[in-house]
Amino acid sequence: MNKGALLDPAWNVAPDAPRHIHLIGICGTGMAALAGMLQQRGFEVTGSDANVYPPMSDFLANAGIEVMEGYRAANLSRHPDLVIVGNVVRAVNPEAMELARRALPYLSMPQALAHFFLADRTPLIITGTHGKTTTSSLLATTLHRTGSSPSFMIGGLVEAFGRNYHLGDGPYFVVEGDEYDSAFFNKVSKFQHYRPHGVILTSVEFDHADIFADLDSIKASFAEFITRIPKQGVLVAHSDDPVAGELAAAARCPVILYGTGSHCHWRLTDLHAQGLISEFSVYHHNHLQGRCRLPMPGLHNSLNGLAVIALMTHLGFSFATVTAGLAAFEGVKRRQQIRGQVRGVTVVDDFAHHPTAVRETLKALRLAWPANRLIAVFEPRTNSSRRAVFQQAYANSFHQADLVCIREIVPLDTVPLAEQFSSRRLAVDLCAQGIEARAFADTDTILSFLDENCQEGDVVVILSNGGFDGIHERLLTLLSQGI
Incomplete structure (x- = not known):
């Protein structure tokens, strides 16, 4: 019985000065974004996938990235300098088997993102069971509105950019921090690789029953991630969520609590909805800062906006600047x-x-x-x-x-x-x-x-x-x- 690829951990490294990078499972949302960023950085990028169809096939073709349909050992015949393996790929995949045979350098997608794009930036990681894509999009778009020229990689298409990634010139890189595992050879949550500086934690509930046994195992992964935030970083945690509040208490960095409770550093009150628009009052340490207008309905979206206010004001942006950016948010596809x-x-x-x-x-x-x-x-x-x-x-x-x-x-x-x-x-x-x-x-x-x-x-x-x-x-x- 074929037990699949046995990859040598010694080759789980990024080589010096790679030229040709091949992505196995390139048509996934995150992998396609990574391919686009690598190609924009000047690397020769190729990829393969079992299912090559629009919209990802069109996106990759328009970017000039060669995509091979079907997983085959021959797809590695050009001996790429680095192979990035998506988490859709299993050890029995023929390209994974050939990767092991050829002993080529390899990384998981989050390892590659961290190595090529986060090392020289200030990573702002949005994580939690719910609201990651919306909150990441709110943060990236609002930073863009301030002229900060952020980079980002997000799990949804951000309307202001028409894509789910962007490489800017500014110091901040916004990443949606997913707790799902990284690759068949790298069975840790993706966010463990992301070198966090500023973190928004929206919520923690049981999910991903195929890889987590129970809520405690999910909490353990989030707790480990929180320990990776340096003392000079910051954790913005939704304290209405009991598990998020519990995990935040163990952080070694400054913690900013947001929510609806009187104990929150940043508090939302007086939510008013009119069609798809929400308006709410914002208090900081029980002092009214003003009203915020958000072109999205619901308390959960308003709390996502409040989290962005809390993080960005900590980073030095004014309340008025942040709320003006939130009010102009164009949305994100597939979210209401x-x-x-x-x-x-x-x-x-x-x-x-x-x-x-x-x-x-x-x-x-x-x-x-x-x-x-x-x-x-x-x-x-x-x-x-x-x-x-x-x-x-x-x-x-x-x-x-x-x-x-x-x-x-x-x-x-x-x-x-x-x-x-x-x-x-x-x-x-x-x-x-x-x-x-x-x-x-x-x-x-x-x-x-x-x-x-x-x-x-x-x-x-x-x-x-x-x-x-x-x-x-x-x-x-x-x-x-x-x-």
Whole structure:
């Protein structure tokens, strides 16, 4: 039986003055961004992936980066100076096997990001179970508005830049700090490599059930990361979240607490929502600083904005400068993004998939559209959401919705059926609470149901961390055909 590649740890290094860098698994969001940054720095960049299709294939082609479709040993025949291995790659991958045979230098994606881009910058790391992409985008865009010319690498497309990475000339590098593991040979959370100076910690909950056994194992990884913040750095922690507050207490650097409680250094009060815009008062050490306007709905987004205020004022920016930047935020794709409106039906796209994220997203949309029927369409797609571990939690996440459509899961091959999530059971549980809910076998049946049942004024929010079979545009097309 083939046990896979046995990579020599001695070759897990960055060589001096590499010229040709090859990325295995190049079409992942983070890997494609890294490829673009390396190419911008002047390296010859190639890559390979099993699935090469738009939009990443178009992005890489436009950047002039050669991409080989399919994983093959021959893809390393040009003997690159360095190979970067994405975390989608397993030890049995033929290129991983060839990498071991050729004894080429190799790094994981976060190791490479740290080596090539963070060593000479001031890394600002946004981490936590929820809100990483939105908060990173808020921070990077607001720094940009101040003329600070930040660099960033984020898990979503930032509207102000039209991409998920940027290399600026300023001192700051904003990174979304993911707790997922780095590579098959580097089984530590990605953020352990990121040399933090300033950190925002939004929340800590159980997630990623495929790699973490329980909440304690996740807490241990975050705790280790916090110890990496130097004494001259800073941790901005959301103290409304009990685990984040607990972990922050052990930091060896200055800690700034933000939230809604009276003990917070930075406190949010008097939240007012008008459509997709939120306004709130900001207090620092119980002294009113002023009002903040944010073009995003919901308490959770306002708290993300408050975290940016706390970090940036610590870095020396004025409150007025920061709030002006937040007010001009253009958004980030797949975070409460309106995809279109047809026949009076508004279709919203959101990345939410964890039970807490689903709950907070629906609360925010209810604030934005208090009088409209809110239809939630949910695809349980992640390794965690397809497990029964969140079955009951999801039953408590859809209270703001008037109608819930749940797609049946694609079963996990490695998990017993009894331990997998049941869309039908969730529908039954929601109906028992008085919430109309249905489970559907596939995307086509959901679309047929929505086409027949959507009414003028409805807000349909699509909740998935994936493409959901193009349901957004397909729904808009169906609705337009019915005019």
